[in-house]
Amino acid sequence: MRIQKALAACFCAGVLAAQVGTMGWWLRSKGHYWPFIDYPMYSHEHSPGDTLNFLHVRLVPCGPGVSSREVNASDLRLSYPIFNRLIEHVAAGKPDAATDLREVVEKAQPGNCTIQVWDKAYIVGKTGLEIPGLPLRRDVSVSVGGPHAPAGMGVRGRRS
Amino acid sequence: MRRALRALDRHWFEPARLTDLAALRWLFVATELLLLLWPYLSNSVGVCPGCSLPDQLQRAATVQSNFHPLPALKLLFFPLGWGARPTASLLRGVWWLAVASGVAGLVGLFTRPSLLVFAATNTALIAHDYSYTELHHTEAVFIIALWTLALAPSGARWSLDALRRRRRASLDTGASAPRVSEPSLSPMARWPLRLIQWLLVAMYLSAFMAKLRNSGLAWANGYTLSYFLARDGLSRGLWLGVWLAQHVTIDRLMSVVTLLFEGTFALAVLLPPLAWVYVPVGLALHTGIWVAQGAPFLQIMVMYAIFIPTLRDRWVGRHRRNHEGPAATRSPAAARPGDQPAGSSAGIG
Numbered sequence: 001m002r003i004q005k006a007l008a009a010c011f012c013a014g015v016l017a018a019q020v021g022t023m024g025w026w027l028r029s030k031g032h033y034w035p036f037i038d039y040p041m042y043s044h045e046h047s048p049g050d051t052l053n054f055l056h057v058r059l060v061p062c063g064p065g066v067s068s069r070e071v072n073a074s075d076l077r078l079s080y081p082i083f084n085r086l087i088e089h090v091a092a093g094k095p096d097a098a099t100d101l102r103e104v105v106e107k108a109q110p111g112n113c114t115i116q117v118w119d120k121a122y123i124v125g126k127t128g129l130e131i132p133g134l135p136l137r138r139d140v141s142v143s144v145g146g147p148h149a150p151a152g153m154g155v156r157g158r159r160s
Numbered sequence: 161m162r163r164a165l166r167a168l169d170r171h172w173f174e175p176a177r178l179t180d181l182a183a184l185r186w187l188f189v190a191t192e193l194l195l196l197l198w199p200y201l202s203n204s205v206g207v208c209p210g211c212s213l214p215d216q217l218q219r220a221a222t223v224q225s226n227f228h229p230l231p232a233l234k235l236l237f238f239p240l241g242w243g244a245r246p247t248a249s250l251l252r253g254v255w256w257l258a259v260a261s262g263v264a265g266l267v268g269l270f271t272r273p274s275l276l277v278f279a280a281t282n283t284a285l286i287a288h289d290y291s292y293t294e295l296h297h298t299e300a301v302f303i304i305a306l307w308t309l310a311l312a313p314s315g316a317r318w319s320l321d322a323l324r325r326r327r328r329a330s331l332d333t334g335a336s337a338p339r340v341s342e343p344s345l346s347p348m349a350r351w352p353l354r355l356i357q358w359l360l361v362a363m364y365l366s367a368f369m370a371k372l373r374n375s376g377l378a379w380a381n382g383y384t385l386s387y388f389l390a391r392d393g394l395s396r397g398l399w400l401g402v403w404l405a406q407h408v409t410i411d412r413l414m415s416v417v418t419l420l421f422e423g424t425f426a427l428a429v430l431l432p433p434l435a436w437v438y439v440p441v442g443l444a445l446h447t448g449i450w451v452a453q454g455a456p457f458l459q460i461m462v463m464y465a466i467f468i469p470t471l472r473d474r475w476v477g478r479h480r481r482n483h484e485g486p487a488a489t490r491s492p493a494a495a496r497p498g499d500q501p502a503g504s505s506a507g508i509g
Contacts, residue, residue, distance in 0.1 A: 001347070005173055008351045011311060012172065015304060015355060019362040023369050031295035034230050034287060035303045039367040045375035046387035054394060079209075081294055122390060124383055129390040129405035 052122045055087045055139065059105065060114040068116060076108045091117050091139045098142045105144055115142040172354050175345035180469045181352060182318035185275070185309055186266060191462045192282060192306065193262040196255065207458045208299050210289025211282070213255045219292050220248040226292050233287035236280060246288060257281050265310075268319020275310035282306060301363050302459035305356045312352035317344070354429075356466045361426045363460075368422035380419055382412030392453035401452035414448075421445060428467065432474055435467045 022038040031037045057076075058068040073083035086104070089097030105115055117140040122133035192211070195202040199212035209215045229243050237246055246254070258281035264274035286299050315321045371379045378384075386405045393401025404410060421441055428438035443464060446457045 004348060005169075008311075008348065009172065011308075012351055012355045012358075015308070016358055016362060019304075019359060019366075023362075023366045031290065032231065034232055034290055034295060035283070035300035037295065037297065037300050038370065039297055039363055040370035040374065041297065041367075042384075042388050043367070043370040043374040043379065044384075045378045045381065046384045047381070048383050050383070050387055052387065052391050052394065079293065122394065124387050124390065124405075126408075127406070128382075128386045128408040128411065129402065131402070131406060 046124060048124060048126050050124045052124070052133075054120045054122070055084075055091050056118040056120065056136075057087055057101075058116040058118060059109055059112040060116060061111055062113040068114075071109060076104050078104065087117055090142065091119065093140070098140070102142055102144050112144050115144060116140070117142075172351045173347040174350050175347050176350040176353060176469065177344055178313060178317045178346050178349050179344065181309070181312055181314040181349050182268075182316070183468075184352075184465060185268070185271070185314040186318070187462060187465050188302070188305060188309060189262055189266045189275070189278065191459065192278070192302075193259065193266065196259055196262065196282075201458075205456055206296075206298075206454075207456045208286065209296075210286035210299070213252065215289060216251045216255060216285060217248050219289060220246070220251055222292060229291045230287045232283055233291050236284040236287070246284075251285070251288065254281050254284055258285060265315075268315045268321050271315025271319050271321050272310060275306070275314065279303070279306040279310045298455075298457050298459055301359050302463060304359060305463060308352045308355050313346060313348050314352070316346070316349075353466055353469060356463060357429045360460070360463060360466070361429060364422040364425040368419065371419065371422075377419075380412065380415035382408040382415060385411040385415045385418075389452055392455070396454040398452055398454055401454075404452055417441070418445065432470045435470050436474075439464055439467050439471070 018033070018036040022033065022036050056070055057072075058070050060066065060068040073080045076083060078086070086097055086101055090101050101115060105112060116138055118136050119139045120133055120136050123130045195208045195211040196213075199214055202208045202210075203212040203215050224245065227245050229245070234243050237244055240246070240250075258278060261274045261277035261281060265271060265278045283303050286303065290296075375384065386408050389401045389411065390405035392398065393403075393405055404414075421438070425438060425442075428435045443461060446461050450456045450458075
């Protein structure tokens with residue numbers, strides 16, 4: 001029994017030391033030592049006046065008189081974080097990201113000529129979130145190699 | 161010094177019911193099996209994306225440059241080569257092994273090896289998933305809890321192993337009906353409960369320390385929570401989050417409660433009657449986070465079951481004192497007829 005207790009005590013001490021260690025500098029490394037990780041999410045302060053920006057992707061089908069439609073991560077067969085990162089990069093004007101997005105759309109939603117990234121901003125005011133937010137604005141247009149579109153135009157414009 | 165050691169010994173090794181461990185084995189293994197077998201819950205809801213086989217196969221099909229193996233994955237797959245990337249067929253095999261070992265662990269067939277394989281395969285699957293994408297926090301403590309249950313005598317009761325042991329014993333003694341011959345209490349049944357409780361304490365303390373380090377008490381200004389509720393509520397279409405984000409006074413109150421809760425959660429372990437406060441508050445907190453922010457901490461909510469023995473013992477103890485007077489025993493579990501502390505239960509357990 002003594003040996004069993006000693007082994008159990010060593011196991012408990014080791015596990016707790018590793019878990020507590022993630023709070024200190026020696027094991028804090030963005031999840032490298034998973035499942036021993038720290039929990040810093042949502043820990044940064046925000047103040048009145050801070051804004052939140054949400055990016056939306058709309059696809060414009062090829063052909064005259066057609067209206068655009070919004071697509072989400074699952075429409076493009078991407079996970080939510082990857083979708084978010086990709087459109088953030090597109091909105092930031094990274095040409096590689098525009099090429100990646102064009103490939104993703106061609107594969108998942110063929111038959112479109114233009115991809116539009118729209119930006120909707122909200123403000124946290126004195127009494128909390130202000131609804132409705134600021135007017136929607138178009139950030140970026142990327143043309144896709146559809147039958148009516150010139151190929152390989154990349155990022156066409158920002159904040160048009 | 162000796163008194164402190166005695167107190168520590170009592171805290172970690174006071175005899176506890178083996179049936180409590182068995183119940184936790186059922187609950188924890190059933191939860192993880194559910195996540196393995198129901199991709200909607202694990203992947204679409206996001207409780208444990210790495211538990212779903214389609215997610216694993218999707219990861220295996222992505223480009224090599226996205227693969228950044230975590231040390232846990234390297235360790236578990238080291239026979240393939242340090243840092244080797246598992247193939248889709250290997251992942252399929254690991255997933256099936258996880259399911260099979262989970263079922264065996266649930267019914268208590270070769271419980272310890274089954275649970276060790278179950279813990280290892282689930283660790284491998286989730287570590288593999290997080291070797292491609294940003295890390296989430298829902299599974300980590302639960303995975304450690306699975307390892308803990310595997311090393312504890314959690315198959316000593318309510319298991320096929322226990323049934324086989326009893327049958328063998330009854331055959332040896334020639335008794336007509338197999339009966340429970342081992343004591344129901346064991347000092348080795350206490351430490352797993354304590355370890356999981358203290359893991360929860362460490363998790364909340366980590367969140368508390370991060371808030372203090374990054375923002376100080378200004379974190380509770382209400383605007384911080386309003387911002388995060390708005391961000392998650394708007395991006396995931398959660399009306400409750402958006403509504404709460406518009407009311408900074410409520411957000412301020414909830415922020416203060418959150419800080420108090422996270423910073424003092426250890427009291428739920430050290431002063432057991434306070435578990436009556438901390439457990440409902442914690443469950444409400446995680447339910448709120450799930451509904452208003454879309455962050456499902458299902459495993460953590462399941463882990464709150466670790467406090468049920470404490471709550472039950474306190475409740476039964478008070479009930480007995482009311483009926484039998486102040487001389488009634490302090491630990492109601494130990495007072496049941498026929499229960500004696502077991503000196504020789506399996507295990508590090």
